[in-house]
Amino acid sequence: MSNQDSISNKTKSQCNYNNNVDKHVSSLFGPVDDNDDDYNDNNDYYDDENEQVPRSPFVLAGLPPEPQDGNIEYKLKLIDPNPDRLQHLITQMNWRLKEGHGEALYEIGVEDCGTLSGVSHEELQASLVTLRKMADSLHASITILFERKVENDRHIVEVLVRKVPDDQHFIDLRVAVLGTVDSGKSSLIGVCTYGELDNGHGRARLNLFRHVHEIQSGRTSSIAHEILGFNDSGESIDYGTYRTPREICDRSTKIITFADLAGHTKYVRTTIFGLSAHAADFAMLCVDAPSSVVDTTREHFSYAITLDVPVFVVINKIDLCSKA
Template identity: 65%
Template structure:
């Protein structure tokens, strides 16, 4: 990855910034997660039969799902051609298609048939469904007509309907809802038509209000990020002049210029049946939270170079599960697009791509932009497999494979004005599973409480309020924590008076969840961004000096002792000076070393292993913290 990241960061020659990636349970997924009807054929063929092999040997997908109409070259989705044949490896009548064998762990369950089970068998099936839902943190996928070894046998129409009826009874027993994602025909040693079904089962866990995924929105200025979010969350198409984005802006100059300069949050909900819940049928965020069983929280970040440090802070402190890179179809890869792509890769944030404004372009222009993206994604060091989404089946498969394999990069050509392919993005977000499984989540919740302070407010009649993400543990209303470090390196006691998630009150906050916490009469002047609120039993350690193993991604000349950079570690952002480069006098682009940094202002709370990203002008690098040199008064509470 490093050569490509270095190229992406160094190619623009502009003053650019870097950040670090944080977040509970990142970078690991269940081996069985994300297997769909086409997952088994991913290694043997291309998506939905439209794949081709590039010179680099990686699968690519053409834009055959789009067609041009009218003199303006407006794009519409190609019509669906009925039920498709299930794809697998090349086969004859005696060489049937396979999925990967069923895994004991994960949220994927194979069932050949569920026709008239006995009462004992039914109770066993219900228990099994509870286990799969727990593994998927409230979501499970059932493959009906598939044997445990992955053989796609298929069922007759009567058997399939009876099996789906039984599955619906099972879901009702556990308080869940089912959504049929897709049905497909399969040929296997019989003249009778047989079909397989893929079903999503969703149930909000008893101890949660809703499932929550955070998606950071990246892309060059004027690529249509805020407009796309406005269309998704407001439920109304844009007028072509930016009307949809007005509700997202926080400042007057943003409305006047049409450019985002701060971090804003927007929510898109899905109910248990997979239907969209947004402001088109709900007047407030509280109503959306009450109706939704799954919530997508979009983190709208700035695209202009001027606000790059704000974009980096959003990526590093808010710990997004995924990133959505928005690329304008008419301009292609331009401005900060490469840099934002490099940020996502350096921080190991899984990302998918939206090609916006296709209503302004011809088919040839869109193909050129997609090919541009494919070339960048396939470069050595990146090794991504682009997957163009043009049908609902593609969207379902892309969501499952995307969560399973970090090498898959879905691409959605769409328009917020005409609405072309907008539904495909909604299908993708509805099916997209969380990256962490129940076991990883449980391990995080068993740790001591650690809450990162990202925002600070003063609310009338409420007092001081802080916003951020709970990195580990469980935080309850009324809990007593300590916050710091202050400029003197101390931690101060406080009490959590109340909590809200998406403007909806809650009593318990769990690891990985973002929320705002009311602190009552606690003096706001004592707080700053970059602090943490932790359990007193943690005895937090702070430091001004720390060591990090780094890779210098780009530097115009040589990187040597005494150089000052802005360091990003989680929600910490502070200038530091290079004290020592171990074993070397200087570093050049692409070289690695262990470097000792010293913060120039005050001590910070860091952890060994935390990812680090630094920048200064065109100088940038990434790494991780390897050693702390604690401050002498690190435990003054």
Template identity: 60%
Template sequence: MDSFLSLFDPNACSECSTEDFAIDNMNNQKALPPEPQVGNIEYKLKIVNPTKQRFEHLVTQLKWRLREGNGEAIYEIGVEDSGILAGLSQWDMTASLQTLQQMALKLGATTTILRERTLDNGRSIAEVLVRKIPDDQNNIEVRVAVLGNADAGKSTLLGVLTQGNLDNGRGRARLNMFRHLHEIQSGRTSSISHEILGFNSQGQPINYSYSELITAEEICDSSTKLVTFLDLAGHKKYIRTTIQGLSGYSPHHAMLVISCTAGVVGMAHEHLAIAIALNVPFFIVITKIDLVSPTNTLQSLESFLKQVGSRRVPLVIKNLDDVITAGANQLTENVVPIFCVSSVSGEGLELLLKFLHVLPPGISATEKERLEQESPEFQIDENFRAGDVGQIIGGLLSKGVITEGMQMQIGPQKNGTFHNVTIKSIHRNRVPCRMVRAGQSAALCLNSYIPNLRNGMVLLKAESNAKGCLFFQASVSVLFHATAIYQGYETTVHIGNIRQTAVVLGIFPSNCIHTNERASVLFKFKVHPEYVTVGQGLLFREGAAKGIGEITQVFPLTYKPE
């Protein structure tokens, strides 16, 4: 796939590592890798005047590719199954595109020609995006976490993207992003805010400037694809809140924002290291290019990306071909797309919007179905009371399905037990709905007030025999520590939506662990029990020290802790 995309700009990857891009026959520009048997990419030499039986077979094939791509499929027209670029005449290409459009209409999908190219033999090939909203949801949803140093322009950029109006150079666009008075006064984000940007079937952005007095509900209803931005704090004082957003909300992608005036400084290094540790695909946006040329910042980015030890290759986005290339390889390659934009002049914003439009969902249909079959587990990140409405909780449903009226239990409390509750109503993206599925974030209204409710609790099925735990064991790898970690070491542990100080009670098989070493570690939560399960990812950080791991054993509470 990447080789096909490079054909539209043969020099686009001249500075990139051949290890990331090379295939045996790329230089002759005559062929692609053979058609993949799985995934959402399909090669078709031509589909002209198929019989009724053949047409039904093609529709079934398209349906399968859409399922593989979670509602999105890419068709390469004029390409044989072996990958040879044969090309089509103009008449055959037109007829093939019409047949593909009829196939899509049969499934209620839409087609968009991403680009076409004429080969040396005069024949043409085309790349077509087919998009269908899955039957069980209103639109295709992608979560993007926004990272970067303080004053990099994160909230301003989001304000321009979601509100549709350029900034005045003094921060007007960011005012709608802030949630607290002190954020408006200081100009710095301290909490996690959620903003939405929609795209219709033609790829046009749908934001609050799409029509007069448009609401969030209308944006959701009019969009076939919805990008949810998580605006995270950039100041080092709020690093724990930022890690909680990355760990708890499980974003599909991360957008690292770097100011052209300041360069790669401050928390940008820390945020990128955390995103890579959590295995979150990321891309970079350089802002404020109306004030300073981005040349020096782009030069420093290459060494910056290599410092993390990820062997990433920067790809500066200059045209639409680069956008399609970057979007197709975002989940599979080591390429890091870099956009240069200005929130004041609007330069570069169109290419960024096109990239967000083709950005792939981060979970396959097979994995999504598997998660939905499991018992529901809702991770609570926010809780509040709204007048007479009652107790409201917000967070992410990591697995299962929750519907209105469902009997559930919430906890753990200080003694490790759970309370029975009933779901009164559900809201997603500020719109009421009747159901939330695995991988979706939502706000739930409960039927009763919950004493001692806190962020980090979970909502589980009423029939499950759930218990909190204070002690757990994990296989841990230390990314950095100035000396070594010994028994008695205290650190802030992030496990999904959980954030709490934990004490190291034991290290096996040795008595300490150094940088780049792995060991089995026994932890104890210092304040109150939490609900954790075997297999969950773990991230701990204390000062400059940080490490990652996976929970291997849990010791449920069978007594009331003192």
């Protein structure tokens, strides 16, 4: 680690303290004061003077220690590295991009142990210049996801680095959608890919149904696919703006392909086939909030775990739950 990345004895003691704190507790979020003066600062490190820095709606209490593998990299600061150090940083970024299949997250102002030390405004600008130089050398793009201030007017920034593989037009991510019948899987995909809310009577799901009996019953019995695109700035590109998949793909650097799988136990073979044969990168498990977790939900979760597919959970229909 270079001199720029070295830390003081005081900071080291803070790191040791953080390592002794449970990572789930240390990554808790707290609410932000709406009158926070942070929202009124100028942001000189943007090329466009009118472009605003995305602000995090939360204040981090700390992060887990930096993972050795994966696509997340912590950097306290990156200020004017010498040529050898710069080449090392570029190689490191390239490795993180490969770990993330074309995407990497850089946390600027964060120690390797997860301590949120922050950097000054001048150090932040210099670090972003170096980060952009690193990305340019790999023909990658960078997008600032959010920026927050910590104590003593110091900044923390999360930056997304994205590089489309040389043999691809965009980054392709496949998500299998699991969940019991009537959990709102098809409606959720329809809302995400068409950019319009459901009318409460299942209009959003009609675009995914392929058979008459699916339209009549409102239940999926086959495997349906829809895509959602994102550009370099992280803005969504969907059927609400463009009519054909080709138009979406031509304008996107990242495409998420949703595979809508059947939730009824009658079509369990179709569900397992869709989860395995389509080589899903992730499984989205939809949970119906009023009904909570049922046997079919547990079964679908076990299918994903057995096939070693990472799972994330979406709780749907929360508007139907009582406030009590």
